[in-house]
Amino acid sequence: xxxxxxxxxxxxxxxxxxxxxxxxxxxxxxxxxxxxxxxxxxxxxxxxxxxxxxxxxxxxxxxxxxxxxxxxxxxxxxxxxxxxxxxxxxxxxxxxxxxxxxxxxxxxxxxxxx
Amino acid sequence: xxxxxxxxxxxxxxxxxxxxxxxxxxxxxxxxxxxxxxxxxxxxxxxxxxxxxxxxxxxxxxxxxxxxxxxxxxxxxxxxxxxxxxxxxxxxxxxxxxxxxxxxxxxxxxxxxxxxxxxxxxxxxxxxxxxxxxxxxxxxxxxxxxxxxxxxxxxxxxxxxxxxxxxxxxxxxxxxxxxxxxxxxxxxxxxxxxxxxxxxxxxxxxxxxxxxxxxxxxxxx
Numbered sequence: 001x002x003x004x005x006x007x008x009x010x011x012x013x014x015x016x017x018x019x020x021x022x023x024x025x026x027x028x029x030x031x032x033x034x035x036x037x038x039x040x041x042x043x044x045x046x047x048x049x050x051x052x053x054x055x056x057x058x059x060x061x062x063x064x065x066x067x068x069x070x071x072x073x074x075x076x077x078x079x080x081x082x083x084x085x086x087x088x089x090x091x092x093x094x095x096x097x098x099x100x101x102x103x104x105x106x107x108x109x110x111x112x113x114x
Numbered sequence: 115x116x117x118x119x120x121x122x123x124x125x126x127x128x129x130x131x132x133x134x135x136x137x138x139x140x141x142x143x144x145x146x147x148x149x150x151x152x153x154x155x156x157x158x159x160x161x162x163x164x165x166x167x168x169x170x171x172x173x174x175x176x177x178x179x180x181x182x183x184x185x186x187x188x189x190x191x192x193x194x195x196x197x198x199x200x201x202x203x204x205x206x207x208x209x210x211x212x213x214x215x216x217x218x219x220x221x222x223x224x225x226x227x228x229x230x231x232x233x234x235x236x237x238x239x240x241x242x243x244x245x246x247x248x249x250x251x252x253x254x255x256x257x258x259x260x261x262x263x264x265x266x267x268x269x270x271x272x273x274x275x276x277x278x279x280x281x282x283x284x285x286x287x288x289x290x291x292x293x294x295x296x297x298x299x300x301x302x303x304x305x306x307x308x309x310x311x312x313x314x315x316x317x318x319x320x321x322x323x324x325x326x327x328x329x330x331x332x333x334x335x
Contacts, residue, residue, distance in 0.1 A: 040154065043161040081158075084123045085166050 001111055002048045003028040004037050005055035006071075008063045010096050010104055020105070024112045026053075034093075035067030042078040046089050051111050052078075056095045068095055090114065115144035115235070116208040117242040118151060118228040123162060126204070129225040133202035134173060136163065138227070139193060139215060140180030141207035148242055151206030151228050153180040159206065159227060184211025190218045197222050233264075243289070250320030250327060256313070258299035263316070265292035271313045 005011035007030050011020065021028065027048065031037055034056030045052050054075050056068035075093040082089050092111055096104040130136060138156050146152030160176045167174035179196050181189040184207035193215070197203060202223045205212040208230040216224040232244035247264040253271075254261055263269050267285035274293035277284030281294040300306045318324070 038154075040157045040161060043158060043165065046165060081123075081162060085162060085169065087165060087169060 001026040001051045001053060001108075002045050003053045003055060004031055004034065004041075004045070005029070006031055006034040006057055006067065009034065009055045009057050010098060010101065011055045013098070016101065020108060024108055026108075026112070033062070033064045033067035034071035034095075035062070035064060035069070037071060037074060039074050039077050039081075042074060042091060043081065046087070050089045051114055052089070052091045053108070053111060054091065054093045056093065058095050058097050061097070115147055115233070116210070117148045117231045117234040117244075118145050118208050119231055120150055120155065120159070120206075120228055121226070123166065126159075126163075126227055127166060130163075130202055130204065133223070135175045135177075135199060135201045136204055137177050137179060137193075137196055137200045137202070138163075138204045138206060139184065140178070141184040141205075141211050142180060143183040143185070143207075143211075145207055145211075145228065148236075151208075156180055156206055159204070184208075185214050187214075187218065190215055193219075248321070249316070249318070250324075251317060253316070256308075257296050258303060258305075260292055260295045260299060262292050262296065265290075265295075271316060273309060 001024065003011070003026050005017070005028055011017045011028070012030070017028070020026075034054055037054060042052060042054075054071050056071045057063065059068050062068045072093045075091045078091045082091065090111070092107070094104060094107050138160050140146070140151050140153050140156035142152060149155065156178045160178045163174060163176050177196060177200075179193055181192055183189050184205065197219050200222065202225060203215060203219070204227045205215050205224055206227045207215070208228065209226065212224055212226045216222065232242075233246040233248055234242045234244045237243045244264050246261060249263050253263070262271055267283055268275050270293065274291060274297070275284070278291035278294055279287075281291055283289045283291045297309065300308055
């Protein structure tokens with residue numbers, strides 16, 4: 001699993017991120033805002049791992065206002081391409097607040113099990 | 115501008131069957147503006163072809179280039195070094211660009227990655243509507259800036275068909291009835307009497323009916 005995360009999202013918290021990385025053994029890359037992740041970056045990341053996760057802020061709580069919305073749209077675009085190419089890959093957009101750490105972890109666990 | 119859309123990956127893959135060294139050429143003109151064939155789209159398609167090749171287990175070398183405009187000799191000639199030794203050139207320009215690249219490099223196998231759709235304009239983010247049918251004999255002056263040839267599903271020159279509802283076309287309810295728009299413009303300019311004016315059939319010899327068209331400007335020859 002390869003994870004792009006917004007530095008203002010839940011994974012931006014160093015302590016929580018370290019815990020998750022150690023537990024689920026994934027590579028990750030910090031970005032200023034999840035909305036800045038271009039479709040091409042998502043596609044190129046498939047060369048690193050089959051399963052990608054984009055972690056953004058909760059909608060309406062994005063530091064740059066619409067970043068999470070854009071990240072969700074890009075992940076949907078990437079899903080369409082995966083479908084078009086019939087690739088055995090996945091892209092998941094996750095957003096959660098500190099109050100939902102366990103829900104977030106469950107989602108990561110599901111992807112890690114694939 | 116010319117509005118285009120990428121062909122399905124399946125069709126592109128079919129066109130490139132057996133080709134190992136591929137050059138994808140983008141165009142910085144209209145297709146960049148309509149988000150179909152600019153540098154960004156070239157990068158995405160190149161990555162798709164790489165991922166596709168990996169999946170199929172075939173060796174494929176994909177290189178990328180984007181020129182200012184694929185419909186101008188000076189810009190296309192810049193590709194000369196890159197075109198050499200390539201098995202296929204995948205052009206992400208409109209039909210004009212694809213043919214122009216093919217004309218300039220007659221030994222290259224040039225295929226289109228896009229379907230050229232129409233001459234249109236964006237009406238909102240992500241939506242382009244056809245505005246001009248390139249008929250070669252503009253009649254927009256008679257219709258207050260709304261083209262019944264390009265924007266009426268039935269190309270009617272003498273009033274509406276009667277099938278529109280709430281200002282929308284009966285052929286496609288998401289589109290405005292061109293004649294409703296013309297009618298509103300006529301009222302706006304106080305020229306509603308123009309609606310009953312009889313218009314003779316259009317001379318289509320200026321359009322495709324007269325064969326492939328050529329524009330000549332002696333002053334710059």
